[in-house]
Amino acid sequence: MTNLSKEATKLQELAYELKVEQAMTPDPVTVAPRTPMTRLRELLRDRRISGAPVLSRGKLVGIVTIEDLIKCLMKGRTGVAVGSVMSQEVHTLCADDPLVHAVSRFQELGFGRLPVVDRASGRLVGILTMGDILRCLLKQLEVDYREEEIHRYRASHIFEDILADDIAVSFRYQVVGGDFHRAGSCSSRLRTSLLRLGLSPEAVRRVAIATYEAEMNLVIYTPGGTLDARVGKERVVVRVRDGGPGIPDIEKALTPGFSTAPDWVRAMGFGAGMGLPNIKELADEMRLDSKIGEFTDLEFGVCL
Amino acid sequence: MNLIKIRQLLEASVLCGAESIDQEIQCGGGADLMSDVLALMEPNSILLSGLTTLQVVYTAEMSGVMAICFVRGKRPPPEAIELARARGIVLMATRLPMFESCGRLYKAGLKGSSEVPPGTARPGKRRHP
Numbered sequence: 001m002t003n004l005s006k007e008a009t010k011l012q013e014l015a016y017e018l019k020v021e022q023a024m025t026p027d028p029v030t031v032a033p034r035t036p037m038t039r040l041r042e043l044l045r046d047r048r049i050s051g052a053p054v055l056s057r058g059k060l061v062g063i064v065t066i067e068d069l070i071k072c073l074m075k076g077r078t079g080v081a082v083g084s085v086m087s088q089e090v091h092t093l094c095a096d097d098p099l100v101h102a103v104s105r106f107q108e109l110g111f112g113r114l115p116v117v118d119r120a121s122g123r124l125v126g127i128l129t130m131g132d133i134l135r136c137l138l139k140q141l142e143v144d145y146r147e148e149e150i151h152r153y154r155a156s157h158i159f160e161d162i163l164a165d166d167i168a169v170s171f172r173y174q175v176v177g178g179d180f181h182r183a184g185s186c187s188s189r190l191r192t193s194l195l196r197l198g199l200s201p202e203a204v205r206r207v208a209i210a211t212y213e214a215e216m217n218l219v220i221y222t223p224g225g226t227l228d229a230r231v232g233k234e235r236v237v238v239r240v241r242d243g244g245p246g247i248p249d250i251e252k253a254l255t256p257g258f259s260t261a262p263d264w265v266r267a268m269g270f271g272a273g274m275g276l277p278n279i280k281e282l283a284d285e286m287r288l289d290s291k292i293g294e295f296t297d298l299e300f301g302v303c304l
Numbered sequence: 305m306n307l308i309k310i311r312q313l314l315e316a317s318v319l320c321g322a323e324s325i326d327q328e329i330q331c332g333g334g335a336d337l338m339s340d341v342l343a344l345m346e347p348n349s350i351l352l353s354g355l356t357t358l359q360v361v362y363t364a365e366m367s368g369v370m371a372i373c374f375v376r377g378k379r380p381p382p383e384a385i386e387l388a389r390a391r392g393i394v395l396m397a398t399r400l401p402m403f404e405s406c407g408r409l410y411k412a413g414l415k416g417s418s419e420v421p422p423g424t425a426r427p428g429k430r431r432h433p
Contacts, residue, residue, distance in 0.1 A: 012322065012323070013322060013323050180357075181358065183358075183362070184358065184359055184363070185362070187366060188362055188365055188366075188391070191365065191366065201368070205347065205366070205367070205368050208365075208366040209342050209366045209367060213342060216338075268338075268359065269336055269337055269338040269339075269353075270337075270359070272339040274339035275339060278342055278343050
C-alpha cells in the first residue's frame with residue numbers, strides 16, 4: 001500500500017490522541033444579540049472569519065454565520081440585529097473532547113464551525129473549524145517526525161564529530177530485582193539508544209535480545225544490579241553485574257533447558273532455562289563469572 | 305501476507321497501531337514461553353501468544369516482532385497497549401484459541417520462522433570480518 005494511506009491512518013490515530021482545545025482558536029470574536037448585521041459584516045470582513053458565536057451576559061445563546069448575512073442582504077433586511085437572524089440551537093464541543101469526536105460532529109452536522117465550551121462551567125473558550133483540525137494534525141505529524149529525526153541525527157554523529165584515535169560511548173542502567181512491572185525497560189531504552197547511534201538493526205537486535213535475557217535474570221533471581229553498555233566503533237560490549245546469590249554451577253546454568261525458576265516465574269513465560277544459552281548463541285563472545293553468596297558478573301560482546 | 309489479511313483470517317480486533325496495519329509480515333510464530341520467542345522469532349513477524357503481560361511487548365520489541373495477536377479472547381492491561389503504541393508494535397486480539405489461530409494463518413500460506421529463506425531474516429552470527 002502507499003505511504004499516503006499510511007499517513008492517513010496515522011492521522012486518524014492522532015485524532016484520537018489530540019484534544020479539541022489543542023486545535024481550536026481560543027478567545028474567538030463574539031457578537032451580542034443586539035449587534036447590528038452591518039457591524040457583523042465589517043467584523044467578518046476585517047477579521048477574515050465566516051461566523052461568530054453570540055454571547056448574552058457571558059452565556060452562549062446562538063451562532064451567526066456569513067450565510068445568515070447573505071440571506072439578510074438578499075431580503076434587503078440590512079437594518080436588523082444579530083439576535084433576530086442567528087441560529088438559536090447551538091451545537092457545541094467540549095474542550096477536552098478528542099479531535100476525532102469533533103470530526104464526526106462536523107460530518108454529521110455539516111457545519112463549518114463549532115463553538116467550544118469548558119465542560120464544567122459551560123463557558124465559551126474557543127471556536128473550531130475543519131481548517132483548525134487540519135492545521136493541528138499536520139503540525140503534530142511534523143513534530144513527531146522531527147523529534148525522532150533529531151534524536152537520531154544528534155546521536156549518530158557522535159562517532160564522526162569527536163576527534164580521537166578511538167572512541168566509545170558508555171551508558172549504565174539500574175535493574176531492580178523483583179520489579180516485574182519494569183522488567184525489560186532497561187533493555188528497551190538501550191535498544192532505542194543503539195538505534196539512535198546509527199548501529200545496524202541486526203546488531204542492535206542481537207544486543208537487545210541478549211541484554212533482555214540478562215535483565216530478566218537479574219529481576220527474577222537477584223536483588224538487582226547494573227547493566228553497562230560500551231559502544232565502540234567495532235563492537236558493543238554489555239556487562240551485567242548483580243549482588244545476587246551467585247550461580248553454583250556455571251556449566252549447568254549454560255545447559256539449554258536447565259532451570260531453577262519457581263513456578264510463578266514460569267507462569268509468566270520465563271524461566272525455561274534458555275536465558276544464558278540464548279545469550280551465548282547471540283553474542284560473538286561471552287564471559288561469565290560468579291561467586292556463591294556474592295555476585296554474578298556476565299559480559300558479552302557483539303561485533304558491528 | 306499483510307496484517308489486514310491476518311486480521312481478517314483471525315477475526316481479530318486491533319488494539320493499537322492501526323496506522324501500520326498495511327505492513328507486510330514475513331512469518332509467524334506462536335509461543336507462551338518468552339525465551340522461545342527470543343530464541344526463535346524472526347524480525348518482521350507476528351507473534352501469537354496467550355500471555356498478556358508487559359513483558360510480551362518488551363520481548364516482541366527486542367526480537368523485532370512487528371505485531372502481536374493475543375489469542376483466546378485475552379486482553380492485555382492498558383500499560384501493555386500504551387507501551388506497544390509507543391514502540392510502534394501492532395496489537396490485536398482474537399477469540400480463537402492458539403491452535404486454530406496458528407492453523408488458519410499457516411493454511412493461508414504464512415510461513416513459520418524456520419521456513420523463511422536464510423539470509424533474509426535469520427540473525428545468523430556474523431564473524432569478525
